[in-house]
Amino acid sequence: MTPAALSLQSLACLRGGRLLFTGLDLDLGPGGSAQVAGPNGIGKSSLLRIVAGLLRPFAGTVQRTGAVALTDELDALDRERTVLGALRFWARMDEAPSARIDAALEALGIAHLADIPVRMLSTGQRKRAALARTLASGAPIWLLDEPANGLDVQAAATLGDVVTRHRAQGGIVLAASHLPLAWAQDVTLHLTAPHEGMLDDEAEAQTRRHRSAHQAHEGMPPTSTGTDGDRPA
Amino acid sequence: MIGGIILRDLGRAFRSGGAWMPLAFLLLIAALFPFAVGPNATLLSQTGGGLLWIAALLASLMPIDRLIEPDRESGVIDQLVLRGHGEGSILFAKQVAHWLTFGPPLLIAALPAGALLRLEPDTLGTVMLGLALGTPGLAALAILVAALTAGLRGSSALAGLLVLPLAVPILIFGAGALHFGGLSALKLVAACSLLLCVIAPIAGGAALRAGRE
Numbered sequence: 001m002t003p004a005a006l007s008l009q010s011l012a013c014l015r016g017g018r019l020l021f022t023g024l025d026l027d028l029g030p031g032g033s034a035q036v037a038g039p040n041g042i043g044k045s046s047l048l049r050i051v052a053g054l055l056r057p058f059a060g061t062v063q064r065t066g067a068v069a070l071t072d073e074l075d076a077l078d079r080e081r082t083v084l085g086a087l088r089f090w091a092r093m094d095e096a097p098s099a100r101i102d103a104a105l106e107a108l109g110i111a112h113l114a115d116i117p118v119r120m121l122s123t124g125q126r127k128r129a130a131l132a133r134t135l136a137s138g139a140p141i142w143l144l145d146e147p148a149n150g151l152d153v154q155a156a157a158t159l160g161d162v163v164t165r166h167r168a169q170g171g172i173v174l175a176a177s178h179l180p181l182a183w184a185q186d187v188t189l190h191l192t193a194p195h196e197g198m199l200d201d202e203a204e205a206q207t208r209r210h211r212s213a214h215q216a217h218e219g220m221p222p223t224s225t226g227t228d229g230d231r232p233a
Numbered sequence: 234m235i236g237g238i239i240l241r242d243l244g245r246a247f248r249s250g251g252a253w254m255p256l257a258f259l260l261l262i263a264a265l266f267p268f269a270v271g272p273n274a275t276l277l278s279q280t281g282g283g284l285l286w287i288a289a290l291l292a293s294l295m296p297i298d299r300l301i302e303p304d305r306e307s308g309v310i311d312q313l314v315l316r317g318h319g320e321g322s323i324l325f326a327k328q329v330a331h332w333l334t335f336g337p338p339l340l341i342a343a344l345p346a347g348a349l350l351r352l353e354p355d356t357l358g359t360v361m362l363g364l365a366l367g368t369p370g371l372a373a374l375a376i377l378v379a380a381l382t383a384g385l386r387g388s389s390a391l392a393g394l395l396v397l398p399l400a401v402p403i404l405i406f407g408a409g410a411l412h413f414g415g416l417s418a419l420k421l422v423a424a425c426s427l428l429l430c431v432i433a434p435i436a437g438g439a440a441l442r443a444g445r446e
Contacts, residue, residue, distance in 0.1 A: 052315050070315055074308025092237045
């Protein structure tokens with residue numbers, strides 16, 4: 001098997017007539033990991049969907065060696081089937097042996113949920129089942145979109161172990177999260193908007209904090225600076 | 234892979250019970266019609282064939298909102314595309330599965346329905362042959378429209394408006410075979426069906442791709 005690789009060259013993303021990011025470069029070899037960081041709406045999920053091949057990049061190229069598996073906010077598990085039944089369908093699509101499903105459920109600590117219908121699962125349990133699909137797929141490149149959302153502390157730690165093991169076997173992980181993920185820190189891609197003030201709410205809010213602190217120091221009441229920091233991004 | 238999708242869709246349709254709806258619908262119409270127009274055997278046998286065609290057409294419309302939208306919404310289509318399957322082949326698989334859940338049950342239901350409507354054996358034979366040729370086209374049309382309207386609010390009303398004009402040729406030739414045309418009308422039904430079966434996965438696939446952007 002050829003070693004997995006993922007390389008992005010000067011990638012740009014245009015969504016809804018707005019340029020989300022430009023000039024993104026990334027090179028990951030076997031065992032590599034990267035986290036995509038940045039505020040909401042900056043294009044983290046779009047980047048992952050471009051890498052997965054679900055969206056066309058506006059500019060730049062994506063080169064992948066090896067299959068990809070994506071876990072995003074859509075679990076793609078049939079609600080009326082059991083966890084095991086829903087995962088079996090994907091194992092058949094991936095031509096993966098069904099023993100790998102059991103191993104994945106075990107690794108993520110949801111082996112006891114195998115016979116529960118998907119619609120009965122809680123948010124965190126459903127997330128873990130979706131991660132089990134990625135784990136069972138055997139794909140070397142994992143794309144994880146906000147993987148820790150809805151997971152409790154223990155489950156998040158388990159996910160860290162699973163990812164570490166996957167990387168030790170030569171796998172690649174590209175994770176998008178607004179929170180730091182300890183297990184995907186080889187490279188951190190900070191997405192920023194190409195035009196100042198377009199999406200950079202955080203910088204704007206910071207400036208405002210700065211200004212009001214300064215005014216308090218001068219003994220003046222902080223004046224209202226508007227609420228443009230709350231614009232939807 | 235196509236086999237896997239077909240099996241999954243068949244399982245879903247029969248588990249949810251939705252697959253029995255077209256069958257029940259056809260029988261219901263055939264049972265109610267004699268009450269509405271009176272038990273006049275001549276009248277029933279003259280209009281019954283056309284009625285079966287209308288019922289079949291409407292029955293094909295019933296599951297449209299369950300064909301594509303749930304899978305698009307839950308990410309199943311994304312995950313299939315991710316694995317390198319084209320939208321066209323996904324839709325083709327769904328088209329086959331949809332036909333299997335409504336074509337053969339409709340043909341079976343046509344037998345008791347024909348008896349309720351006092352159809353002559355010859356007429357019933359022509360209707361069933363026409364339905365066997367026409368239902369793949371109706372299934373393809375349902376898939377095409379389901380793909381076009383996936384993600385829209387209030388899509389079922391729009392779906393009906395889109396399907397009916399496109400289904401008219403199949404209806405005209407199918408019902409026409411009962412009165413004049415005969416074999417040549419059935420050939421035209423088959424031609425319409427074939428055309429729709431080929432166009433639907435291609436056009437529907439393009440619609441799904443465009444919807445993802």
